[in-house]
Amino acid sequence: MTDVALACRNVWKLYGPDPKGFLTRRGVRPSDADIKGAGYVAAVADATLSVARGEIFVIMGLSGSGKSTLVRCLARLIEPSTGEVMFAGRDLLKASPKELIELRRHKMGMVFQHFALLPHLTVLDNVAFPLEVQGVSRKDREARAREMTALVGLEGRELNLPEELSGGQQQRVGIARSLATDPDIWFLDEPFSALDPLIRREMQNEFMRLQSVLHKTIVFITHDFDEAIRLADRIAIMRDGRIVQIGTPEELVLSPADDYVAEFTREAPRAKILSARAIARAKRNGEAIVGNIPADSKVEQFARKVEDSDGALAVHDADGKLVGVVDRAAVMSVLIGTTEAS
Template sequence: MTTPMQQGAAPAAAAPATKLECRSVWKLFGAGAEGYPIDRPEAADSARLAQAGLVGAVRDVNLGVREGEIFVIMGLSGSGKSTLVRCLSRLVEPTHGEILFNGENLLAASPKRMIEIRRHHMGMVFQHFALLPHLSVLGNVAFPLEVQGVGRAEREARARQMISLVGLEGREGFFPRELSGGQQQRVGIARSLAVEPELWFLDEPFSALDPLIRREMQDEFIRLQSVLRKTIVFITHDFDEAIRLADRIAIMKDGAVVQVGTPEDLVLRPADDYVAEFTRGVAQAKVVRVGSLMEAGAAPTDAPTVEEGAPIADTASLFAGGLQEIGVRARDGRVLGRLTRDAVVTVMMQG
């Protein structure tokens, strides 16, 4: 591979603050789960749990979600990913551990405080759209604001902004039955954004959609994130979807987190055979990011530029006509370095 960014390049930005953190989080199901001494080392053994008639749906999870990132949790069906995301918002009560949101331990929060946090600081989108059939698009999007007690004029004005943001302007008066599946999901996204959440949970939001609509919604999601810069926890079982969307990915198996890393980390440096099998069919060019291969120095002024977070696969067409190097820019437009044709060809040939 080409030499990575060298001395003289722009300094790395400080790491974002941690918005949400899990510390030794467990969720046990079964009679007596609440009284089971899971904090004792021997009690966490799978055989001991089985002997006690308990199932560890979430097992000793430790992870942190950084402000402004898309953090994807993925695994096969039954791996515990949906249970974990419900524990993070206390829709399901964890059996043990700590969940810190902006430094506040949610497991110590009163029911009243949790309702306040969910209403004002968290947004949620699930696989099933759960739109209210008797309300219009405008009514559905404004509904969580109505629950908050926001006045009609203000809540409808904000709802219209969100409807426009997700590309449904002009359909405010439509009812859910008059919308396609992709449009219904856009309404669900707009509704969850209406409360202007700090933290956004999405549990397999596109899995019920047809492949073409799903791809369209992924593109829309990427566009929204480029505008909003939300802190997002996104659940999926589709690795292709994960690598398109994620800044980092946590892979779960049997309730435990096996590895956390960037898509590039997981494909190039899998922690074990399970992760390796999960990522086996993924081409390196889809996950290796431009920032990993860029070199110091500016490209020619007439050369195109690409964002540092883009996958190498997206840059191949920019080298048309024999161009030998292109510029690399940060999200804010700053020039960070250059990417050479040879570096791209090397990765593309590695399959």
Template structure:
């Protein structure tokens, strides 16, 4: 879990209101009664993002998810200031991006932000190498240097040997790898990904998720990743923000959302999740209490991953913390209950 005390990006009371006169409406400082969906609709306005406050830690994969129209992509665009928030603050390393000049914002985007979207937007007349090097050419980096950097990230995303291919010669998954490499070429500190894998078929999508996890272990980027797929979210996320009607309803780890949903809406999102993929050994372990345990698993291990070990042992297995100290035991029956969807805590 990322230490969010080291905040890379924060939103404070961010609103995005659409409609004629929205800017003047928000500038007038409307009271709470004027900010209800009903009052805004009467004024001919609609809030895509409603009073969002979040903090994203350095090196964290922060997932924003919700159904279509929930405001998740609008929030991401407010964070990157691709669209202008109607109110609030967007703080990048403590600096309010809403107060940055256009020139300053362009410089930040070119050197500190990377963006990957659902549609790859590769330039068809350029090769893989030229597509990946393109943002560096915009920065006026010397040709030899930008091509060297492009080759490095092409290799990093597993496309070594395809540098001279054109987009039309690549599969959908390969094209998305080129998009990822292009966004990484500028060595971004903040990486925005808006449903980058949703246009891919399930097999390739799973491969790209695995690739993103691999890249994160190497690069440790701060990622804001938008998806509507909870299975994708729990696979990738350090934390998840669930949105509804422009508001953030709950923020937590996948385990926290499954174990303690704040609302019926969140519960509905998590209801069909395979709990064994989300819950950790820590969440269902029992106190040691003199129980003789054999073998060991880590407290942070997912139940699905350790099930063969624990069930195969036929006896409780020790659960250890990061220092290797035994903090509990994990019984085969507790694992079986989790696998079949029965609450092991009851």
């Protein structure tokens, strides 16, 4: 990964009397038994990851897995016990309080599960609030706020108060507010989990539309694997404060690092995740080829085409190179859930 926007290395967050001293004495990598025996609780344990510029990086896990704590450590909203967090060319753990304030005001956008809108302010003033904190003139901040309000589909609602909006509309205001400063990185902590299923789906669509326009670097937290595979370029799965595996949705499904990841992904909709490349087999001698499929297309996109064909379809990569072929048997193995992990 050549263009890294955010990275952390060996980040720990322990709760107890002297976390930093304990980690120093134990050589920074104590076992879970050592941590528990010494009376500490590990909210984040030895986390290392990197996020590419323009990537949607999803951190997921069950409740209590440490995902929200890790993201707050990345933004230094929570003070890590030890480790390194690199952003904007510096280690955030060495940044002064003044530097952190400036970074959060100008470089970071944050959206949380609870909308935290100011109830006495209109939609426009809520969206403009971060710019007011920056000292931007009223004329300029209102112009930017109107632009962001329109971007999230709330044009005409600028003068409404939050109580006059639906839950989905309130979350749109929160998203617009977080984008008003044009942040370099966007942290979203389960932003849609409090919404009804239909509104949640609508907000996921809106999120993907915004990303197609803005191309932000995004760290997104969810406990919902369906949401993760719909949004993510890559996913980090956490358990008991530790990152168990990082990979694309396809890599997690086909090559789970352990039984926990395998169980986590067991009910995943494989037709939406697996690509033609993943299920392709070698072409047999003399085999008739009756069509072509792009290697990165998902099974759900070409299943009908394969089903309606009388033979195998060639799978080609972006350079036109033959990767292999797919046939009805390969597609059916995905649809009925018998694809073997590699």
